[in-house]
Amino acid sequence: MIACALYPLVLLAACGGGSTGDGAEDLFVTIATGGQSGVYYPIGGALSKLYEEELGATSSVQATGASVENINLIDQGRAELAIIMGDAATQAFEGIEPFQHKVDSFSAVASLYPNFVQVVTTVDSGIEKMEDLKGKHVGVGAPNSGVELNARAVLEAYGLSYDDFNADYLSYSEAIDGMKNGTVDAAFVTSGLPNSTVTDLSTAQEVNVIPIEGEAMEKLKEMHPYYVENVIPAGTYTNKEDIPTASIMNILVASNELDEDTVFTLTKTLFDNIEVIHSSHNAAADITKDSAKDSVPIPFHPGAEKYFNEAGIE
Template sequence: MKKMKVSVFSLVVAGSLVLAACGEDNATTNPEEGGGGEAAGLETNIVTIATGGASGPYNIIGSTLAETYSSQYDVNSRTQTTGASVENVNLIKEDKIEMAFTMSDVVSQAVEGTEGFTEPTDKISQIAALYPNYVQIVTTADSGIETFEDLRGKRIAVGDQNSGVEVNARMLLEGYGITYDDIDVDYLGYAEAADGLRAGQIDAAFLTSGLPNASLLELSETLDIRMVSIAPEDVERVAEDQSYFIALEIPAGTYGNEEPVPTAAIMNALVVHSDMSEDDVYKLTKTFFENLDTLENSHQAAADITLEAAQEGLVAPLHPGAQRYYDEQ
């Protein structure tokens, strides 16, 4: 009888283990249960995120996001450093990437087929409005440049050619009646522009990004710099033709500046290829917002990303997967 009791007990335990295993299988194979079914993975095997320069917020935040996607979904997710906004939307249009960080004005131009884009596109869908990119115009303290108008006749770094930084710089200069014929233009990214200022090879630079810009922060610690302001009334005037510009301030102490620096800003956008499936974009959107703390730890610009403001000022059609996520909130 003793042996019989042991055998029955063993059968009960074995049966319980089998049932538990079946329950786990059911939990991982039903993508609609458990708030989105992250354990089921993604339909796509690759999520390439186009960012910007290696030291910029796009790439720092994007790299953390790619690591999160890779870890959570066992997918090949990585960043691709680029010249930023214009190149990023072109990479989506060319079906070469799945996701990108970009400035809102460039997305709008690409969707509508205006400015540097020859025809409209329906390949770009938006996931969210992100954080503001601040126009940060920096010069050396002894350059003699004190106002925006003083940039005329100077050698200016305006960002990588066809980047969002360059597009914004050109628009702002034109808003002050300054064309590229009135300055010596250098197409330099963040790090190269900082090096150029340090070496005395350029007079000023546009380093438009979230706050703080790593290259500008490092420069401020080794060089006596001056931030060139843009008055709110001038931002409003330029915004009459370029509605993307808003008036904000670079807070005191960001780069050793004692007072806030008035300037222009443009919202950033997170976009995806429109052909990505609704389920995949739902999961990517959900994971993005559930890991905002992790993204903020990588770069403080992400602190300005909020679920509440994510659908404000959208400049491209909202992807159905992102819409599904927002509808659940």
């Protein structure tokens, strides 16, 4: 629980101070995002600025290790909003690894945009399919990050594990740096498109993104229904054709400590000013009011539900 004595600036509604309608200047929102080289951070930054300008709130954006850390921050009362992936949300609610127990102290605000699982290497590495990762140095994401959760799931679908190669627990920006200097052969990168670090790599070397498809893709969907088939469009990097892969929806979530009126106001402000969010990153263009309830595996916050009901969104 968020104690008023310890968090005097936390959303006034969490301390029984009423709705934000007459006192938004007392609103304090910390938004947990991801690494500064990813997509979460600029979107969170745009949302934070929006709440300051439109609501007079005091808001901050926090760079983190993304999904799992963000869920823990909300659970600890150290963030009010967070961007997470659908798989991490499901694992938290079910209390399965990487979570030690069930964590359901948060609810969905809105579906955002798909994250694409990108297994990135270079043409010079000779890696052309997932099985070619055997014996290589592979960046699998920071420990227990959303990227690392994806890496484990995809590898399992292919009958592979970390025992088959040298797993480097690096953020994707660190892994891409390793590919530039020759210490890393391939990296799991889960993000919106395009990913800036992969784009940067493609200016120096010809990038190869390994497809996720066929029986492995079917197995992945069977094991984890929140994965869907998708494609990385031709020309996203140096790829001349679409690349089949898996994607997972990103979700904006809120602490259950926030009351209905507060989350209603936050949700409404987001969608009433969606063009501000769209301008933060190319991937944010996929965030729309009409798709705001798509592919969300956890319950919505009552405040978000109130907004969608009033907006006629089913």
